[in-house]
Amino acid sequence: MHIPDGYLSPQTALPFMAIMVPVWGAAVKKVKQKVKKKHVPILAIGAAFSFTIMMFNLPIPGGSSAHATGAVLLSILLGPWAACLGVSTALIIQALVFGDGGILAVGANCFNIAFVMPLTGYLIYKLVKGNAAAGSGRGLAAAALAGYVGLNMAALFTALEFGSQYHLFQSADGTPLYFMYPIKVAVAAMMSEHLLLAGPVEALVTSLGLRFIGANYPDLLSEQDQAGNNLALEVSQNV
Protein backbone atom coordinates (compact mmCIF):
# COMPACT_ATOMS: atom_id res chain seq x y z
CA MET A 1 0.00 0.00 0.00
CA HIS A 2 3.10 2.24 0.06
CA ILE A 3 2.88 4.17 -3.21
CA PRO A 4 6.42 4.56 -4.66
CA ASP A 5 7.62 7.76 -6.35
CA GLY A 6 6.60 7.95 -10.00
CA TYR A 7 3.24 6.23 -9.61
CA LEU A 8 1.50 9.52 -8.83
CA SER A 9 1.94 12.67 -10.91
CA PRO A 10 3.46 15.61 -9.00
CA GLN A 11 0.07 17.34 -9.49
CA THR A 12 -1.45 14.55 -7.38
CA ALA A 13 1.34 13.84 -4.90
CA LEU A 14 1.99 17.44 -3.83
CA PRO A 15 -1.62 18.36 -2.91
CA PHE A 16 -1.69 15.33 -0.58
CA MET A 17 1.44 16.68 1.07
CA ALA A 18 -0.32 20.05 1.38
CA ILE A 19 -3.34 18.36 3.01
CA MET A 20 -1.17 16.49 5.48
CA VAL A 21 0.71 19.52 6.81
CA PRO A 22 -2.31 20.99 8.65
CA VAL A 23 -3.46 17.47 9.59
CA TRP A 24 -0.10 16.83 11.26
CA GLY A 25 -0.38 20.25 12.92
CA ALA A 26 -3.79 19.35 14.32
CA ALA A 27 -2.51 15.94 15.41
CA VAL A 28 0.41 17.48 17.34
CA LYS A 29 -1.99 19.89 19.04
CA LYS A 30 -4.50 17.18 19.96
CA VAL A 31 -1.83 14.81 21.26
CA LYS A 32 -0.36 17.63 23.33
CA GLN A 33 -3.78 18.22 24.92
CA LYS A 34 -5.18 14.71 25.17
CA VAL A 35 -2.47 12.10 25.55
CA LYS A 36 -1.31 11.76 29.15
CA LYS A 37 2.39 11.79 29.86
CA LYS A 38 2.25 8.24 31.23
CA HIS A 39 0.81 7.10 27.90
CA VAL A 40 3.65 8.51 25.76
CA PRO A 41 5.46 5.13 25.90
CA ILE A 42 2.30 3.53 24.44
CA LEU A 43 2.56 5.98 21.55
CA ALA A 44 6.25 5.09 21.12
CA ILE A 45 5.59 1.34 21.25
CA GLY A 46 2.56 1.79 18.97
CA ALA A 47 4.59 3.60 16.29
CA ALA A 48 7.28 0.91 16.50
CA PHE A 49 4.61 -1.81 16.46
CA SER A 50 3.07 -0.34 13.33
CA PHE A 51 6.50 -0.21 11.66
CA THR A 52 7.13 -3.88 12.52
CA ILE A 53 3.68 -5.18 11.54
CA MET A 54 4.14 -3.67 8.07
CA MET A 55 7.26 -5.86 7.63
CA PHE A 56 5.15 -9.03 7.84
CA ASN A 57 4.37 -9.40 4.15
CA LEU A 58 1.58 -11.84 3.43
CA PRO A 59 1.86 -13.90 0.24
CA ILE A 60 -0.98 -13.28 -2.22
CA PRO A 61 -1.69 -16.06 -4.75
CA GLY A 62 -0.43 -14.90 -8.15
CA GLY A 63 2.87 -13.52 -6.86
CA SER A 64 1.82 -10.34 -5.07
CA SER A 65 1.97 -9.47 -1.36
CA ALA A 66 0.16 -7.28 1.17
CA HIS A 67 0.38 -6.51 4.88
CA ALA A 68 -1.51 -5.24 7.92
CA THR A 69 -0.49 -1.90 9.54
CA GLY A 70 -1.52 -1.84 13.21
CA ALA A 71 -2.93 1.69 12.72
CA VAL A 72 -6.41 0.95 14.09
CA LEU A 73 -5.11 -0.67 17.28
CA LEU A 74 -3.15 2.48 18.12
CA SER A 75 -6.21 4.56 17.23
CA ILE A 76 -8.41 2.59 19.64
CA LEU A 77 -5.85 2.90 22.45
CA LEU A 78 -4.87 6.57 22.16
CA GLY A 79 -7.30 8.11 19.65
CA PRO A 80 -7.07 8.80 15.91
CA TRP A 81 -4.78 11.84 16.23
CA ALA A 82 -2.16 9.97 18.21
CA ALA A 83 -2.39 7.15 15.67
CA CYS A 84 -1.94 9.68 12.86
CA LEU A 85 1.26 10.95 14.44
CA GLY A 86 2.69 7.52 15.31
CA VAL A 87 1.89 5.86 11.98
CA SER A 88 3.04 8.91 9.95
CA THR A 89 6.36 8.70 11.78
CA ALA A 90 6.67 5.01 10.87
CA LEU A 91 5.78 5.75 7.21
CA ILE A 92 8.28 8.62 6.92
CA ILE A 93 11.04 6.42 8.38
CA GLN A 94 10.10 3.67 5.92
CA ALA A 95 10.39 6.08 3.00
CA LEU A 96 13.66 7.77 4.06
CA VAL A 97 15.63 4.90 5.55
CA PHE A 98 14.23 1.86 3.75
CA GLY A 99 13.05 3.23 0.40
CA ASP A 100 9.59 1.77 1.09
CA GLY A 101 7.06 4.23 -0.35
CA GLY A 102 8.03 7.41 -2.18
CA ILE A 103 9.29 10.71 -0.80
CA LEU A 104 6.96 12.82 -2.94
CA ALA A 105 4.24 10.21 -2.33
CA VAL A 106 4.68 10.26 1.45
CA GLY A 107 1.81 12.75 1.84
CA ALA A 108 -0.59 10.42 0.00
CA ASN A 109 0.70 7.40 1.91
CA CYS A 110 0.26 9.15 5.27
CA PHE A 111 -3.20 10.35 4.19
CA ASN A 112 -4.29 6.78 3.41
CA ILE A 113 -2.62 4.77 6.15
CA ALA A 114 -2.16 7.31 8.96
CA PHE A 115 -5.30 9.46 8.54
CA VAL A 116 -8.13 7.69 6.68
CA MET A 117 -7.41 4.32 8.25
CA PRO A 118 -7.19 5.22 11.96
CA LEU A 119 -10.11 7.65 11.70
CA THR A 120 -12.38 5.11 9.96
CA GLY A 121 -11.34 2.41 12.40
CA TYR A 122 -11.93 4.66 15.42
CA LEU A 123 -15.45 5.63 14.36
CA ILE A 124 -16.45 2.03 13.60
CA TYR A 125 -14.99 0.80 16.87
CA LYS A 126 -16.90 3.38 18.93
CA LEU A 127 -20.11 2.85 16.97
CA VAL A 128 -20.12 -0.95 17.21
CA LYS A 129 -18.79 -1.19 20.78
CA GLY A 130 -21.44 1.15 22.19
CA ASN A 131 -21.37 1.01 25.97
CA ALA A 132 -19.77 -2.41 26.16
CA ALA A 133 -16.35 -2.69 27.85
CA ALA A 134 -13.30 -2.65 25.56
CA GLY A 135 -12.20 -6.09 26.76
CA SER A 136 -15.68 -7.66 26.36
CA GLY A 137 -16.63 -9.92 23.48
CA ARG A 138 -18.43 -7.05 21.83
CA GLY A 139 -15.45 -4.72 22.34
CA LEU A 140 -13.07 -7.23 20.75
CA ALA A 141 -15.47 -7.88 17.86
CA ALA A 142 -15.80 -4.12 17.33
CA ALA A 143 -11.99 -3.87 17.23
CA ALA A 144 -11.78 -6.67 14.64
CA LEU A 145 -14.38 -5.02 12.41
CA ALA A 146 -12.72 -1.63 12.83
CA GLY A 147 -9.35 -3.06 11.75
CA TYR A 148 -10.92 -4.82 8.77
CA VAL A 149 -12.85 -1.82 7.46
CA GLY A 150 -10.07 0.65 8.30
CA LEU A 151 -7.45 -1.23 6.28
CA ASN A 152 -9.80 -1.70 3.35
CA MET A 153 -10.70 1.97 3.33
CA ALA A 154 -6.98 2.79 3.14
CA ALA A 155 -6.56 0.26 0.30
CA LEU A 156 -9.51 1.78 -1.57
CA PHE A 157 -8.11 5.31 -1.30
CA THR A 158 -4.71 4.05 -2.46
CA ALA A 159 -6.28 2.33 -5.49
CA LEU A 160 -8.33 5.40 -6.41
CA GLU A 161 -5.26 7.63 -6.15
CA PHE A 162 -2.99 5.62 -8.42
CA GLY A 163 -5.80 4.26 -10.60
CA SER A 164 -6.98 7.78 -11.45
CA GLN A 165 -3.53 8.62 -12.87
CA TYR A 166 -4.11 6.33 -15.86
CA HIS A 167 -7.12 8.39 -16.92
CA LEU A 168 -5.74 11.82 -16.02
CA PHE A 169 -2.16 11.71 -17.29
CA GLN A 170 -1.34 10.28 -20.71
CA SER A 171 1.19 11.32 -23.31
CA ALA A 172 0.08 12.52 -26.75
CA ASP A 173 0.03 8.96 -28.12
CA GLY A 174 -2.14 7.71 -25.25
CA THR A 175 0.45 5.86 -23.19
CA PRO A 176 0.09 6.46 -19.45
CA LEU A 177 2.71 8.76 -17.91
CA TYR A 178 2.53 7.45 -14.37
CA PHE A 179 0.46 4.56 -12.98
CA MET A 180 -0.28 2.30 -15.93
CA TYR A 181 -3.57 0.51 -15.23
CA PRO A 182 -7.15 1.81 -15.33
CA ILE A 183 -8.89 2.62 -12.05
CA LYS A 184 -11.08 -0.52 -12.33
CA VAL A 185 -8.03 -2.76 -12.47
CA ALA A 186 -6.38 -0.94 -9.56
CA VAL A 187 -9.49 -1.17 -7.37
CA ALA A 188 -10.13 -4.83 -8.24
CA ALA A 189 -6.53 -5.87 -7.48
CA MET A 190 -6.14 -3.84 -4.29
CA MET A 191 -9.57 -4.69 -2.88
CA SER A 192 -9.43 -8.43 -3.57
CA GLU A 193 -6.08 -8.64 -1.75
CA HIS A 194 -7.17 -6.56 1.21
CA LEU A 195 -10.78 -7.77 1.53
CA LEU A 196 -9.74 -11.43 1.43
CA LEU A 197 -6.35 -11.58 3.14
CA ALA A 198 -4.76 -8.47 4.63
CA GLY A 199 -8.11 -7.27 6.07
CA PRO A 200 -8.76 -10.42 8.11
CA VAL A 201 -5.15 -10.27 9.36
CA GLU A 202 -5.60 -6.61 10.38
CA ALA A 203 -8.83 -7.65 12.18
CA LEU A 204 -6.90 -10.31 14.07
CA VAL A 205 -4.00 -7.97 14.92
CA THR A 206 -6.40 -5.29 16.20
CA SER A 207 -8.53 -7.64 18.27
CA LEU A 208 -5.69 -9.74 19.71
CA GLY A 209 -3.67 -6.59 20.41
CA LEU A 210 -6.58 -5.11 22.34
CA ARG A 211 -7.00 -8.36 24.25
CA PHE A 212 -3.28 -8.43 25.13
CA ILE A 213 -3.52 -4.86 26.43
CA GLY A 214 -6.70 -5.68 28.35
CA ALA A 215 -5.11 -8.71 30.00
CA ASN A 216 -1.91 -6.90 31.01
CA TYR A 217 -2.89 -3.23 31.35
CA PRO A 218 -6.62 -3.23 32.20
CA ASP A 219 -6.42 0.34 33.56
CA LEU A 220 -5.58 1.61 30.05
CA LEU A 221 -8.82 0.18 28.66
CA SER A 222 -11.04 1.19 31.57
CA GLU A 223 -9.89 4.80 31.12
CA GLN A 224 -10.89 4.58 27.48
CA ASP A 225 -14.28 3.13 28.37
CA GLN A 226 -15.07 5.87 30.88
CA ALA A 227 -14.14 8.48 28.32
CA GLY A 228 -16.35 6.98 25.64
CA ASN A 229 -19.91 6.53 26.91
CA ASN A 230 -21.38 9.10 24.59
CA LEU A 231 -20.36 8.58 20.99
CA ALA A 232 -21.32 12.04 19.78
CA LEU A 233 -19.50 13.75 22.64
CA GLU A 234 -16.53 11.44 22.27
CA VAL A 235 -16.25 12.03 18.55
CA SER A 236 -16.62 15.79 18.89
CA GLN A 237 -13.85 15.81 21.49
CA ASN A 238 -11.46 13.38 19.91
CA VAL A 239 -12.00 13.86 16.21
Add this chain to the structure above:
Amino acid sequence: MFKRYRKLWLGLGVLIILTPLGLLASGTAFGEWGIDQLMDEVGFIPSGLQKMADIWSHAPLADYAIAGFDGSLLHSALGYILSAVVGTALAAGLMLLFGKVVKD
Protein backbone atom coordinates in the same frame (compact mmCIF):
# COMPACT_ATOMS: atom_id res chain seq x y z
CA MET B 1 8.80 3.90 30.94
CA PHE B 2 10.44 0.53 30.25
CA LYS B 3 9.44 -1.05 33.55
CA ARG B 4 5.79 -0.03 33.50
CA TYR B 5 5.21 -1.35 29.99
CA ARG B 6 7.75 -4.17 30.14
CA LYS B 7 5.39 -6.72 28.55
CA LEU B 8 4.72 -4.46 25.56
CA TRP B 9 8.43 -3.81 24.95
CA LEU B 10 9.06 -7.56 25.23
CA GLY B 11 6.24 -8.26 22.78
CA LEU B 12 7.81 -5.79 20.37
CA GLY B 13 11.14 -7.62 20.73
CA VAL B 14 9.49 -10.95 19.91
CA LEU B 15 7.87 -9.42 16.82
CA ILE B 16 11.25 -8.06 15.67
CA ILE B 17 12.81 -11.52 15.89
CA LEU B 18 9.88 -12.99 13.94
CA THR B 19 9.98 -10.38 11.13
CA PRO B 20 11.93 -12.66 8.70
CA LEU B 21 8.64 -14.57 8.31
CA GLY B 22 7.64 -11.55 6.22
CA LEU B 23 10.37 -12.52 3.72
CA LEU B 24 8.50 -15.70 2.83
CA ALA B 25 6.10 -13.60 0.78
CA SER B 26 8.62 -12.79 -1.93
CA GLY B 27 6.17 -11.14 -4.36
CA THR B 28 6.05 -7.37 -4.74
CA ALA B 29 2.82 -5.70 -3.63
CA PHE B 30 0.44 -4.50 -6.36
CA GLY B 31 1.48 -1.05 -7.57
CA GLU B 32 4.88 -1.10 -5.84
CA TRP B 33 7.02 -2.60 -8.60
CA GLY B 34 10.51 -1.17 -8.88
CA ILE B 35 11.85 0.19 -12.16
CA ASP B 36 13.75 -3.08 -12.68
CA GLN B 37 10.53 -5.12 -12.29
CA LEU B 38 8.26 -3.01 -14.49
CA MET B 39 9.37 -4.54 -17.79
CA ASP B 40 8.44 -8.01 -16.51
CA GLU B 41 5.27 -7.01 -14.68
CA VAL B 42 3.85 -4.40 -17.03
CA GLY B 43 5.85 -4.61 -20.28
CA PHE B 44 6.86 -0.94 -20.45
CA ILE B 45 8.04 1.90 -18.20
CA PRO B 46 5.85 5.02 -18.29
CA SER B 47 8.02 8.06 -19.03
CA GLY B 48 6.78 10.24 -16.16
CA LEU B 49 7.24 7.38 -13.74
CA GLN B 50 10.77 6.77 -14.94
CA LYS B 51 11.73 10.39 -14.34
CA MET B 52 10.44 10.43 -10.77
CA ALA B 53 11.13 6.89 -9.62
CA ASP B 54 14.63 7.46 -8.31
CA ILE B 55 14.12 10.86 -6.72
CA TRP B 56 15.30 9.38 -3.43
CA SER B 57 18.26 7.04 -3.75
CA HIS B 58 19.85 7.58 -0.34
CA ALA B 59 17.93 5.01 1.69
CA PRO B 60 20.73 3.41 3.77
CA LEU B 61 18.82 0.14 4.25
CA ALA B 62 16.92 0.05 0.95
CA ASP B 63 14.39 -2.80 0.76
CA TYR B 64 15.11 -3.63 4.41
CA ALA B 65 18.43 -5.17 3.45
CA ILE B 66 22.14 -4.52 3.91
CA ALA B 67 23.54 -3.67 0.48
CA GLY B 68 25.64 -6.56 -0.84
CA PHE B 69 24.69 -8.80 2.08
CA ASP B 70 21.72 -10.68 0.65
CA GLY B 71 23.30 -13.75 -0.90
CA SER B 72 21.38 -16.25 1.21
CA LEU B 73 18.13 -16.46 3.15
CA LEU B 74 20.17 -16.17 6.36
CA HIS B 75 21.79 -12.95 5.16
CA SER B 76 18.42 -11.56 4.10
CA ALA B 77 16.92 -12.54 7.46
CA LEU B 78 19.74 -10.82 9.37
CA GLY B 79 19.38 -7.68 7.25
CA TYR B 80 15.64 -7.76 7.81
CA ILE B 81 16.01 -8.08 11.61
CA LEU B 82 18.59 -5.27 11.67
CA SER B 83 16.13 -3.14 9.67
CA ALA B 84 13.38 -3.91 12.19
CA VAL B 85 15.71 -2.93 15.08
CA VAL B 86 16.73 0.33 13.40
CA GLY B 87 13.16 1.18 12.32
CA THR B 88 11.54 0.47 15.68
CA ALA B 89 14.32 2.32 17.55
CA LEU B 90 13.84 5.38 15.30
CA ALA B 91 10.02 5.28 15.52
CA ALA B 92 9.90 4.75 19.29
CA GLY B 93 12.78 7.17 19.90
CA LEU B 94 11.15 9.96 17.90
CA MET B 95 7.85 9.52 19.74
CA LEU B 96 9.56 9.52 23.16
CA LEU B 97 11.48 12.63 22.15
CA PHE B 98 8.24 14.23 20.98
CA GLY B 99 6.69 13.36 24.35
CA LYS B 100 9.63 14.93 26.19
CA VAL B 101 9.48 18.12 24.16
CA VAL B 102 5.74 18.76 24.19
CA LYS B 103 4.60 17.12 27.41
CA ASP B 104 6.92 18.87 29.86
